[in-house]
Amino acid sequence: MISKLFSMKMAVLIMFLFGVLIGAATFIENDYGTQTARALIYKSKWFEFFLLYFILILIYNILRYKTYKTKFPVFLFHFAFVLIAIGALTTRYVGYEGIMHIREGQTANTMVTDDKIFEVFAKDKEGHQASLEKIVYFSTMTPNHLSETLTVGDKKVHIALEKYMPTAQTEVVDDPKGEPVLELKVSAGSKGKLHYFKKGDIKDFGQFYIAYDVEKLPTDKPTFSISGDPKDLKVDFPFIMKTLNMDTKNMGEVPSGMNELHRRTLYRFGTNAVVLKSAHPKAKLRTVSHDLKTKSGKPEYIKLKVSVGDKSREIVLEPRKGVTGEIRHLDINGVSIDLRMGAKKITLPFAIKLNDFELARYPGSMTPASYSSKVVLIDKEENLTMPYHIYMNHILDHRNYRLFQSSYDPDEKGTVLSVNHDPGTLPTYIGYILLAIGMIWSLFHPKSRFQQLLRGARKLQDTAIAAVIILLTALAPQQAEAATPVATPEQMKIMQAYDKDHAIRFGELAVQDQMGRMKPVDTVAHDVIHKITGKSSVFGLEPMQVFLGMVVQPEVYQNVKMIKIGHPKIAKDLGLSKEAKYAAFTDFFNKSDGSYKIFDAVTKATRKKPLEQSKYDKELIKIDERVNVAYMTYQGSILRIYPKAGDPNNKWYAPMDAIKSFDPKQAEEVKMSIAAYFQMVSAGLDSGKWEHADLALRGLHKFQEKYGAAVMPSEEHIKWEIRYNKLGLFSKLFPYYLTLGLLMLIFAFI
Structure with a gap:
């Protein structure tokens, strides 16, 4: 019986259930909020025992089969999970996270926790006292329970939850x-x-x-x-x-x-x-309350019944996320009671000074694109003063504290940094490293399960292999029929006028992205079309045909419904039917004053911490990015195809930026070449003959070769990258990866 309860098949089942639970928690978090997901799953006692059971299975099998002697790669793989569990346990009971708010020019050395802390201090007239401090989570999906008793002298102070609402x-x-x-x-x-x-x-x-x-x-x-x-x-x-x-x-x-x-x-x-x-x-x-989850800036509603002997009183606490709670005082039956619920203030062993907060905006819509904080780390204990630039994916890591950019003040003069103190990070990372080593080692160890299966597979006949391939193809998930961008017959006629061969040749031009990577324009076109529409190609045209049209005739494409919406509420915000899946660029702007319809909503969404963002907020940020990518394409600012002569950083510029920034002689070359190209493309659209456009395109190639040879990719490199773009390997292979993974999981039970 014990061998079955602690078998490896049971471990596989636990891992499968773990995936299901985490998936369920994700849906709960989306619909009911992070606090509910923590209350029901992440921070619940039963979930701790669930994970403990999995770890005990691994330890049992390590000791039973002595894998540290017979199959060291397998031992390493299993032991890695134990280390990860130790790290998770340390994080759960020792670690904490919260926020640090700093205004420009000011220094802060305190943070407030994300968790809600319930604190009680009670004292009677004789001087007897008792206190309580605990983290509390409430669910809006299921009934809540909170019941605590403190002994003060010969009296009992009982506190019970009467009512909870996520907002009030x-x-x-x-x-x-x-x-x-x-x-x-x-x-x-x-x-x-x-x-x-x-x-x-x-x-x-x-x-x-x-x-x-x-x-x-x-x-x-x-x-x-x-x-x-x-x-x-x-x-x-x-x-x-x-x-x-x-x-x-x-x-x-x-x-x-x-x-x-x-x-x-x-x-x-x-x-x-x-x-x-x-x-x-x-x-x-x-x-x-009309909400299913807590809302940023709004208080929760918590009604408690406090009893001492036969006397009781009701009290309402209204904690806010990221705010230390207000102390409420009660005198009941000779006992003085102070209660507080809210974030806890913690003093850090170092200080952070904010020198400057920077907010970059998208041109056109002027919505926030990115933001960062230039700070100074001040640690007197370690005699350290260090300037640092905190921005997305650039985290300040010091003394087991990790600080990263989270939000900012409405006046753009202050920053909100997320602070994570996690001593469990080290054992967890070591566990991940051992996990990877164990997995790779197991592939080549002669006694491993993988090698046994491989030896058995060599005995299969060609027909059997073909049958497996056919099975994988049959079982591979097929892409469902989805909504596609819509164009009128008049718009389609204009779009189809762009010569496919010429557009492909235009895609062979070199371009420099914001990070300095050199690549063909074809890559930019694929990225832009996929970003805006969610499709790899649209209207039955090559991505380069659509992209070239957006650059040359923006007034046409701005009225084509090709920007993916992603949320019915956004469609309503734009004045469209909630069933609408795509919008035109012009749908995002008011006709009366040209204002950006979703400016306020996007600004509000970007100021929220990622965990506080709803699905609507996330889709708002995504669609704002799509609109701004479309705008940069229409403006041509995404086409950095002109290298600056003698630039020490080999920087390339978009046409309008080049005309403004280059010396007069080179700026005139840019002006003449881009004007000639646009004129020849217009002539090709009218006549259907693209020889002159091809000639003007060769002029652009010569300009790049003349001034940008130092960083320009080779012709072979360009062609191989274009071939890769056309293959679209990931989207084609993903269904097979998914099917194969599911089959392997099923085989683990056999």
Whole structure:
């Protein structure tokens, strides 16, 4: 029985189930948020035991079969998993992660954790005390449970969860047993927010107060004092106010003192404004949530019942992600209790100074393309002061802390760095290295399972091999029929006019990308078409034909629905049907003022941490990149085909940049050559004869050979890369890789 429970077949089954669980966790995280995925799977106790069972199976088989003596590669492979498990265990119980916020010119040495910490401190009158600190995760998919008991002297403090909501917002509902409630939209020098007032309520808005039926008013600053019943409201304010009727758009002015308060009328004083949105004669306020997961910037709603003996009180905590919680105080049955829930502040053994935050934007749409932080690492213990540039995939790694770019402030004067402290990284990485060594070694070890199968395979007849190939072909997943870009007959006629042979020859020109790699224009064309449309080719044309048309006649292609949308909400944002799969470049801009329709949404999405981005956010960022790639193609800025004479870095430029940056003589050469080429292409489109366009293209080749020979790829290199582009190996072989992997997994059980 034990041998079956701890057999290697059981280990394979566990690995298969592990894959299923991780896949399920991904879907849960997408729909219900990271916290729910952690509560149900990643941080759950049962998941720990699940992984422990897998490790015990490996240890059992190592000891049972003494693989460290008989099959060392297999031992290495299995032992690697044990090391990875030790690293994961260390990460889980010792490591932590969070964020560090720094403004330009300032220095910070603290971070706040991503995890939500629940802290309780209780003390009685005799001086007895008790405390609690634990990480808590709540699920929006299943019921939640939180129950803790502290002993303070001879009394028990019991804390239990009453209600949890991922976000909290107040709503007003009419109720015959309710009381008067006013809905006011208040702008205190910033964006307006909705506030609710019952009789006797007063709220401080910084420069002024708002009060409803309050007898004794404060005198330190002006009060927007409302009085009366909801059907006959008046406002008393010590200054003149400008008014704007939201329905008629009529503007006016009311004197200081007592005046009537009208619904849907904006009352402005200074940079502040108040609007009475609605007045309810009988209503009540309730806290609700319409979300399945937590939202950045919005508080969670956690109602707790705190009991001491036969006395109890309810308290509501509203933690926010990345914010240390507010301490709430209760006195119950002779016990003083302080509670807090939120992020925990941790002091680091070093400091980071932000010298400069840089944000690069896409030309045209001006949406964020990338951002980075120029910082100085200050470690007094190690007597270290080191400048460093943090950006995507360029991480600051120091003393088991890893800092990488995460977000930034709206005014672009501050940065948000993700901080990861993970002592388990070293054993995990060693485990990965041993895993790779064990796998490769096992392929060549004479006693390995792979070699046994290989020896058996040599006995197969040719017909058997052919049968396996046919089986793989039959079982290989076929690409489903998917939506494709759409063009009108008039647009198709223009696109088909581009000569295929000439377009292919244009693809043989050398081009330099942003990273400095030299490659044929054909590679750029394949990348652009695939990026924009999600297809390797469209409209039955060569990618080079479409790409050349986008450069030469952007006004035509800007109206072709060829930019992949990826999310129905984005289609609605663009004013299209939610079923639309592709949009034209012009669909992204308002006709009235030319503004970019998704600018605000994209900016908001890019400021979120990757784990906080929804599927909509991720698709927004992707489609913004597609739009900007299309824009750079239409502008020709993606075509860095002109080498600068004598440049020490061998930098190449796009046509317009070359004309602006080169010396007058070389700039004139660029101007003449590109103008001649465009004219000859236009002539070819009109006449169908492309000999003159071919001649102008040879002129571009000669320019590259004259000034860019130092870095220009050889003709053979260009041709081989174009052949590789046409093969599209990965997309063709992927179904076979997938099928073969599934078959190997099935064979492991046989």
